[in-house]
Amino acid sequence: MSLDRRNLLKAAAGAGALNVLWPLSAGLSPAQAQEAAERLGASWDAAPFTLGVASGDPLPDSVVLWTRLAPEPLAVEQSLPDSVDVTWVVARDRELRQVVARGTVPATAALGHSVHVTVSGLDPDRRYWYAFRALGKRSRVGRTRTAPAGRIARVRFASANCQAFHDGYYPAYRGIAREDIAFVVHLGDYIYEHGQVGGQALRDHEGPEVFTLPEYRRRHALYKSDPALREAHAAHPWFLTWDDHEVVNDYSGTRGGSFVKRRSAAYQAWYEHMPHRDPSAGAHGTALPAEPRIHRVRHWGDLLELTVLDLRQFRSEQNLPDGTILGAEQRAWLGQGIDRAPDAWHCWVNSIMLSQLRGKPGGGYMFTDQWDGFLTERTDVLGQVQRSGLEDLIVITGDWHSAFVDDIRPDFNNPDAPVIGTEFTAHSITSGAYSADWNGANGPLMGRANPHLQYFEGNRYGYDVYEVTPERWTTHLRVVGDRRDPASPVTTLTRFHVDRGRAGAYEDEATKNSPAQYRRD
Template structure:
């Protein structure tokens, strides 16, 4: 069926925005090969909904008959893997303007339910994915197992850590940023094509498609729902987002918009993430609300933060982003923010709801998920220096977070992070010094999936400079695994033996326990 570009564009927007459209508008373009080569995924779970994701990809991205054709994709959600007990099914229009990605937010589902899903198009059937809805916010939950991960540079090694994670069978995965690395591929790297740094939409799309071609990552996406945030490499190294208008020293608005769109196209997030709707994303510039709160029954509240889009510019102290804290007044400037004032206010409101005044409804644990280390981090570089790109460069933001946790007497605060490419377990103290004042929260940062640690610094050097750190492992790749009950949580620092193996061996470098009501961690074993 031949229709004008303007006609299908208007109808596609109407379909994608839920405004309806003429039935039978799209011809099913012929497909010469399976388009589900990037697998399936689910995410953004709640007690009554979940997002199902896939993307249709041609075997030859430069020549295929359905390049500019919206495609009707059928989806199915069932109680069993054989799809004999369907819960819901429907149709979704995959738009060429969104790289034929599919985001189906299925609502009206029962709480705490394991489900199976798949997609169909032009006679092809996708792999089957497994997902689940979460318990209702008022439901008591006996236990939760979840993993957390970050920093998966495709060119640096196999994503074998996900194969190990699969065996751990988490209920949920929290991804803390650096899903791709915008720098592309360099000569001499372990795998992947050589490419220039991403600057345009197709560049970013190719990097996501490359990452999602890894079978271990596909299997992990299909195994459980993901909660995702971003860090810098989804756009470019150490960028400060700020408003999406104007030209900043951190790069063009067009580049940020392209990166944001590609992230949305490849993440299992709700269409509601795009502020202004899909029309704003397609006609731009658009902002994405990545920060959110996710309750898991009465057991845990996940606070997912965006430390990129709203931050002030990095301080210009020191050398190459490394500064001496005592010599940089700007890092302590209370007017500067890592989260932006609106997100900070949102976070404080959420923490207030976890105070004793809300004892009848608050969760046992409050898990603050953000990309890096919140506690201070000194490095033995040119003396003793901190990174301006992290919370050390926004010390007033950190103090406002600490004050909120203390003032509201937040139940069971725990901080998760990534970014630093090492396992790190530390106590966040009230301050002003790294070990001064009471312990406010334990902090656990996971090693990278593949990305190498920075420089030749040893874990012993890190711990000598940072007495609040209880554990550091810089030379191993891996992820974090958390087993949580109302009374306690246990964190395992999982490590693989070789990032260059598709099927690595896995072990636990260290394990810690935190009891409810006592933020001091205890090492196990």
């Protein structure tokens, strides 16, 4: 195997030649940037649809289709007219012969020549295929699916998070693309705004971070250059939330000054590259609203209620007595959902860890950027869950670059408090975790310090697949053999089950001897 992406970048940084190898270095022409990206394993769909196609936010009668015209994907500006007509088609077959909907929309410079088409009038619980055409060329064919309505017996879906381009390839996404699943949930950190390789900044004349709309656009385009990521987008519809690195590390919504402009640019670029449904965005070619709404509730028939949370945009600073991670409006909205919850599995899409995490017995919280920094609100939310009688709560989480399974309790400091749900924190796609030595030493310490912690594994990378029936929830922890190898195989490390009507997870007997740095006896 040739030298992998991560080690190539580290070697270049050590030799002082990173400005030649890093595709987004200042001074590179679009052709030179593309050549540098290709040396790191990048490839592109045929122009102008270089970044592929995607679909998202499926409802029983509609879905959002996405693409972006980018003939020179890493250019600061595209050599395109201000507005380009893009035609789209949706069909019942892969060959696009049984057409059910078609139309034409403008791709405007104001939206980075991205296209978001809300296709309505579709049948529930049905697969469709779609494609775009512009400038005499056709995109690849994508596959999507509408949500079911009414009673269903089963759903399988996957989650992904934390995919630092400079930390490895995306064999996990090739696995996701080939899974028999209905949809994908992305839990945040789709891009990274900084440029770190082995602790060394990817410094060039623009600095190690991205700040402006053109810079964020180029960073998203670089990430889309991995063929496995484009394959996963084209294979399934996605639900999306974000975490911090879509903007900047550990930010809160209360920052002012120049940060507001930077955040607006980051949100704009995120929208331009995602199959996200925002009715107020893109009207007459305009930009995204200053405060885009990404929190929402979606239902997969009568089986699953999916509550997508936004834990960045409206949060206060951490460690305040009256701090909020949700913001007043989202907190009220979540509370109404708790009190009016239907009889179903309730899955909260949660970008950062909800459960308490102390580093060692008697020690402090490891990270107060997560819910541990918003104790009053967490106690309030989980107390409402307990008082409401809401059952069958599953929280799926990213951010940590390691796998955790936690009992959710309304009071994490009281081991006798009732279990009211389970949190599954998934491995990252590529983003670097702690070392194997650190995991081996600290896994048992975290276990002793957190009686609600069932399981910790931090030496691997991958994604989770969730299989849900009216009787049971099963989480399959999928892992790749080596993130340095784009063809690395995917295997199942272990499985956990939660029985309907009975809070708390348990590990499958067939996989409970798999490697881990901590298991609760």
